[in-house]
Amino acid sequence: MIKPFDSHTGKVVPLDAANVDTDAIIPKQFLKRIQKTGFGQFLFYDWRFEDGKENEDFILNKPEYKDASILLARKNFGCGSSREHAPWALEDYGFRVIIAPSFADIFYNNSFKNGILPISLENEQINYLFQQAEDPEYQLSIDLKNQTVKGSDGFSASFEIDDYRKWMLMKGLDEIGSTLINENEIGQYEKQHKIYYTSSRS
Amino acid sequence: MGKTMYEKIWDRHLVHEEKGQPGILYIDLHLVHEVTSPQAFEGLRVSGRKVRRPDLTFATMDHSIPTLNRSFPFKDEVAQKQVEALDKNCRDFEIELYDLNSRNQGIVHVIAPELGLTQPGQTIVCGDSHTSTHGAFGALAFGIGTSEVEHVLATQTLKQYKSKTLAINIEGELPQGTTAKDLILSMIGKFGHDFATGYVMEYRGDAIKKLSMEERMTVCNMSIEMGARAGLIEPDETTFHYIKGRQFAPKEEEWEAAIQDWKQLYSDADASFDEVVTFNAEEVTPKVTWGTNPGQVAGITEKVPSPEELPEDQQLAARKALDYIGLKPGTRIDETPVDVVFIGSCTNSRIEDLRKAAEIVNGYKVAENVRALVVPGSYQVKKQAEQEGLSDIFTEAGFEWREAGCSMCLGMNEDIVQPGERCASTSNRNFEGRQGRKARTHLVSPEMAAAAAIEGKFTDVRNWNVKKIEGIRQ
Numbered sequence: 001m002i003k004p005f006d007s008h009t010g011k012v013v014p015l016d017a018a019n020v021d022t023d024a025i026i027p028k029q030f031l032k033r034i035q036k037t038g039f040g041q042f043l044f045y046d047w048r049f050e051d052g053k054e055n056e057d058f059i060l061n062k063p064e065y066k067d068a069s070i071l072l073a074r075k076n077f078g079c080g081s082s083r084e085h086a087p088w089a090l091e092d093y094g095f096r097v098i099i100a101p102s103f104a105d106i107f108y109n110n111s112f113k114n115g116i117l118p119i120s121l122e123n124e125q126i127n128y129l130f131q132q133a134e135d136p137e138y139q140l141s142i143d144l145k146n147q148t149v150k151g152s153d154g155f156s157a158s159f160e161i162d163d164y165r166k167w168m169l170m171k172g173l174d175e176i177g178s179t180l181i182n183e184n185e186i187g188q189y190e191k192q193h194k195i196y197y198t199s200s201r202s
Numbered sequence: 203m204g205k206t207m208y209e210k211i212w213d214r215h216l217v218h219e220e221k222g223q224p225g226i227l228y229i230d231l232h233l234v235h236e237v238t239s240p241q242a243f244e245g246l247r248v249s250g251r252k253v254r255r256p257d258l259t260f261a262t263m264d265h266s267i268p269t270l271n272r273s274f275p276f277k278d279e280v281a282q283k284q285v286e287a288l289d290k291n292c293r294d295f296e297i298e299l300y301d302l303n304s305r306n307q308g309i310v311h312v313i314a315p316e317l318g319l320t321q322p323g324q325t326i327v328c329g330d331s332h333t334s335t336h337g338a339f340g341a342l343a344f345g346i347g348t349s350e351v352e353h354v355l356a357t358q359t360l361k362q363y364k365s366k367t368l369a370i371n372i373e374g375e376l377p378q379g380t381t382a383k384d385l386i387l388s389m390i391g392k393f394g395h396d397f398a399t400g401y402v403m404e405y406r407g408d409a410i411k412k413l414s415m416e417e418r419m420t421v422c423n424m425s426i427e428m429g430a431r432a433g434l435i436e437p438d439e440t441t442f443h444y445i446k447g448r449q450f451a452p453k454e455e456e457w458e459a460a461i462q463d464w465k466q467l468y469s470d471a472d473a474s475f476d477e478v479v480t481f482n483a484e485e486v487t488p489k490v491t492w493g494t495n496p497g498q499v500a501g502i503t504e505k506v507p508s509p510e511e512l513p514e515d516q517q518l519a520a521r522k523a524l525d526y527i528g529l530k531p532g533t534r535i536d537e538t539p540v541d542v543v544f545i546g547s548c549t550n551s552r553i554e555d556l557r558k559a560a561e562i563v564n565g566y567k568v569a570e571n572v573r574a575l576v577v578p579g580s581y582q583v584k585k586q587a588e589q590e591g592l593s594d595i596f597t598e599a600g601f602e603w604r605e606a607g608c609s610m611c612l613g614m615n616e617d618i619v620q621p622g623e624r625c626a627s628t629s630n631r632n633f634e635g636r637q638g639r640k641a642r643t644h645l646v647s648p649e650m651a652a653a654a655a656i657e658g659k660f661t662d663v664r665n666w667n668v669k670k671i672e673g674i675r676q
Contacts, residue, residue, distance in 0.1 A: 016518075017519075017522070018518070018519050019395055019396070019495050019519060021495075021631075021633045021634075023612075023631070023633045023634070023635060023636050024633065024634055024635065027635055027639075028612050028613060028614045028636075029614070031237050031265075031266070031614060032237070032266055032278070032280040032281050032283070032284050032614070033280070034240035034241065034244070034283065034284055034287050035241065035244075036241045036244075036348075046634065046635045046639055046640075075396065076395065076396035076399065076429065079395065079396065079429065079495075080331065080426075080631060080633060081330075081331050081612075081631075082238065082329060082330055082331040082345035082346060082347055083237075083238065083347075084238070084241075084329075084347035084348040084349060087347075102396065102399065103399075104396070104399060104429060105399055105400060105429065105431050106331060106344075106345055106346065106347060109346075109347060109350070110347035110348075110349065110350075113347065113349035113350075114349070162363070163222050164222060164223045164224055174249075175349070175353055175361060176249070176251070176352065176353050176356045176357060178361075179226060179353065179356075179357045179359060179361060180356070180357060182217065182218045182226055183357075185217055185218050185226075186217055186218075186226070186228070186254075186357060186358065186359055189217045189228055190228075190255075190358075193228060194463075195230050195231075195258065195324070196321055196451075196452040196456060196460050197231075197318065197319050197321060197450035197451075197452075198257060198258070199452065199453070199456060200318070200449065200450045200451065200452070200453065201257060201450075
């Protein structure tokens, strides 16, 4: 079940990097598990750990940022591999919102299916938030219904999200169930639709 | 107003449309591998659902499998469990599986075209971002996450928003000594790593038409490295010729009908794209990436750039990349040594790739201190290369000759680049840690990788003294 998302208030950890790829979010050695759970411990593994020990310089390891639930990053977040292990790891670690100027396509889709809200804001807004988030106590409140992000300093921005994704996320709905409402139409479509290779199946 | 090829394929597959909602798009071919599917099958079990169309679903093992000794037990128990899970899932849900004993096994994006499963006008998905490869046939093909894998298994459809369309008009001809890999790396370098995010892009122009099917696959494979949802190339005689006679190709009267159908798959002259850009193929030179994303790329005769020379918004990323990759600005690319050479991956592991690499390697030896391996894309590619004598050329030169799989492209098996080592790789991603923790990846063509293996450093393959292969058995 997806956790329904209505509103969220939390601390913000600034990860000052562009093009954060899903290999960095969850390195390949952790993709062999066949469950969906328990990936948080491996999040950003090669950045968080050095020879098995925590890398103190990495922002997520700073004690004052450890309970942040909003991740702030630069453009093209989540690029590369389609691995859904990336949002599984982010969610399991405790992130519910990711704010960046832009997201890679597949990652953006995958996030919604795991109760994570990716929010795109303008570059100037992102730059401002990076400054504010230098204070680990800085908090943002996200209101999905009204599509707003508000800061403890009076920062206020609205964000775009299409109505369908918003509704699915607010309700925590299973998309398969919603598609199967149209199961008859799928059956009708199949009767007239030609797929050539099926004739060559033995 | 005419339609783009993308719109034609979209319209043919639209099952249901409702205002304010994504459309329900029918999926013709669902490819499955061991890494991104176990949680999807588990999801089906938990909710008591079946696979709607096992006959439109094909599975293989490629990502985490060893390429040396493939018999059980694997050295890596966790990888073995994942492979066993796929085997059980395919048996339970009655899905065709090309396992490690199958003649059809291989990298998922190599085997589907090879078997003739990939055909123009289809919708093709897989839990793998390099599904964009199949766009080379004029099929709408894209990578999906595991939740969507489960969605396709259960419904044979996906909820999709229509993408914006982007045409890349490629003018002129590829210069002698340059390849499809150099072309796509050049385009990513010029336009940027996230240039096509949200778009389905169509590669157009004579330079594309002149490419072989396998070269087109190399180009479309890396569409995702520009952020594109999918890449498309209009099907033509090259496409039809490639498909004809393959195992799953249409036969006899159906072949004629299929050709007529596929010939409709072009963007109409009056179709409008959301974005149109041009690229001059004449500018292409043999390329080597210097950074940690595929857009950070330079020509073989160039130098590693100084971050200050780059546009301001790229400087921070360039500094971080150079720090990771261990190169100083101003270093000549062709004086940069390599420790490892990897020829393989869904980008460049097909028979033509191996032939071209073997042509460079023939009569030479791999440089001392260089570890070089060739990992064919599929069992069939491997067998063919052995029949043609290519494997002998590689092994006599000192290359390791492996079984088919993804291998060192992403290092999920034991084929890993060690910390600090520099690898010339024919794969598609030079991300930090991609080939191994602290591994330094430089993306190149098969020819450039082969030459780097011999010289022990990057070398301009245009100046290579090719020793003709005698008695080749093609």
